[in-house]
Amino acid sequence: MEKNIVEIKRLKENFAILKNKSGLTIILKPMQNFSKSVAVFCTRFGSIDRKFKKQGEKEFKTVPDGVAHYLEHKLFENEDGSITFELYAKEKALANAGTSFDSTYYYFASPPETFINALKILLDLVQKPYFTDENVEKERGIIGQEISMGEDDPFWKTFFGCLKGLYHNSSIKLRIDGSIDSIAKIDKKVLYDCYENFYNPNNMALILVGNFKEEDVLNLLKIELKEKEPVFVDRFVENEPQDIVEKFSIMKMSVKMPIFAIGFKISPKKGNEALKFKVGFKILYEILFGEGSSLYDLFYKKGLVVGAELDWELLAGENHFAIILMGESENPRKVLDEISREIEKKKVEGIDKNQFELVKKIVYKDLVEQFSKPEKLASFMSDCFVENVEIADKVELIANIKLEDVLDCLREIDLNRVNLAVTEPFDN
Numbered sequence: 001m002e003k004n005i006v007e008i009k010r011l012k013e014n015f016a017i018l019k020n021k022s023g024l025t026i027i028l029k030p031m032q033n034f035s036k037s038v039a040v041f042c043t044r045f046g047s048i049d050r051k052f053k054k055q056g057e058k059e060f061k062t063v064p065d066g067v068a069h070y071l072e073h074k075l076f077e078n079e080d081g082s083i084t085f086e087l088y089a090k091e092k093a094l095a096n097a098g099t100s101f102d103s104t105y106y107y108f109a110s111p112p113e114t115f116i117n118a119l120k121i122l123l124d125l126v127q128k129p130y131f132t133d134e135n136v137e138k139e140r141g142i143i144g145q146e147i148s149m150g151e152d153d154p155f156w157k158t159f160f161g162c163l164k165g166l167y168h169n170s171s172i173k174l175r176i177d178g179s180i181d182s183i184a185k186i187d188k189k190v191l192y193d194c195y196e197n198f199y200n201p202n203n204m205a206l207i208l209v210g211n212f213k214e215e216d217v218l219n220l221l222k223i224e225l226k227e228k229e230p231v232f233v234d235r236f237v238e239n240e241p242q243d244i245v246e247k248f249s250i251m252k253m254s255v256k257m258p259i260f261a262i263g264f265k266i267s268p269k270k271g272n273e274a275l276k277f278k279v280g281f282k283i284l285y286e287i288l289f290g291e292g293s294s295l296y297d298l299f300y301k302k303g304l305v306v307g308a309e310l311d312w313e314l315l316a317g318e319n320h321f322a323i324i325l326m327g328e329s330e331n332p333r334k335v336l337d338e339i340s341r342e343i344e345k346k347k348v349e350g351i352d353k354n355q356f357e358l359v360k361k362i363v364y365k366d367l368v369e370q371f372s373k374p375e376k377l378a379s380f381m382s383d384c385f386v387e388n389v390e391i392a393d394k395v396e397l398i399a400n401i402k403l404e405d406v407l408d409c410l411r412e413i414d415l416n417r418v419n420l421a422v423t424e425p426f427d428n
Helices: 067-074 084-090 112-127 133-151 154-166 188-198 214-224 271-289 294-302 332-349 353-370 374-387 391-400 403-412
Strands: 002-008 013-019 025-030 037-043 051-054 094-099 104-110 204-210 233-235 248-253 259-265 311-317 320-328 418-425
Touching: 002 391, 025 214, 025 374, 037 112, 037 374, 067 094, 067 104, 067 133, 067 188, 084 094, 084 112, 104 112, 104 374, 112 204, 112 214, 133 154, 133 188, 154 248, 154 259, 154 320, 154 418, 204 374, 259 332, 271 294, 271 311, 271 320, 271 332, 271 353, 271 391, 271 403, 294 332, 332 403, 332 418, 353 374, 353 391, 353 403, 374 391
Parallel strands: 025 204, 248 418
Antiparallel strands: 002 013, 013 025, 037 104, 037 204, 051 233, 094 104, 259 320, 259 418, 311 320
């Protein structure tokens, strides 16, 4: 395997990146003095990958919504009937998996003495799909229950209500787990097809962080990693207009207090520009809404937002870039008015340089701390792989971001492209 040592001189850190013949990216970061070892196996395959074709094919194929999430569930089914979580438990490993808009990951953390055994379980899990008509059908009911539970979750409903208010065509507005109707169309052929295209090593990364011996890991990988010809997939990207669908979305559910989501539709970014804007918006969020900000103080003193601080999420891809703010309030429209007023004020007056430097130090400090926590570092590294950015480049960007970069983010916010989604209590 080809091996490169990456040095981050700024942090006095280094790690190894290896590539096998099939194209799998392997990242190794031994940390010998820790009591935990962590592994993440991830693929660039998420809910937005609904239409694709293998390079060289003429026609795009469309798969049912929710297939990436369905596939994640089914990989835990073993041909010999064993239960994967029980296998992990025997090795004292805590395991999990998850599907997002653009990726699927499989994770475990274990003591160093059982790490190699747990790693073999992970490799078997991801590399040995076993789908039958019967087990695919059995899973349909389980996932259907998850979908129904999501329909009863007011925060989940409000979040996607906001995305539907922002986006006309982008798949980002669709639920990750699909719908009852869409999962009814998923069969073993669909699952195997998606597996062969997106679970190709060329589209995946294995990240290992913590207390392990590199020699032991490499010996296991030589035996257990399956060699495959690299597959390259073209994804269909929907044409998305710049404008939004609607400014206000109102829903009714059994909630005690209105739940709101405020979505800002930003023009999509690519490459290093996208990375710069992601970091810039993180800093901007802290400046506008973090503890110590004037809005936080206002929300707290007036009791306008429960807990005063807003949850937030940034979503970025080929045809979307959105900032979503969420919270609970008796008066969501007043919250939006105050946020809009503060944004316009900052556009005119600018951002205090001392405040920017303080927040930048906090963000950089959070980054540095990740390199001393195996779980967080493994997550950071897998995020970089999914984003298709170099880990060292992201570190340098965070360290060197300028006030003008954050001001660029502020200027990107167009208050004509904002959706307020509110889930209100039923009328008495």
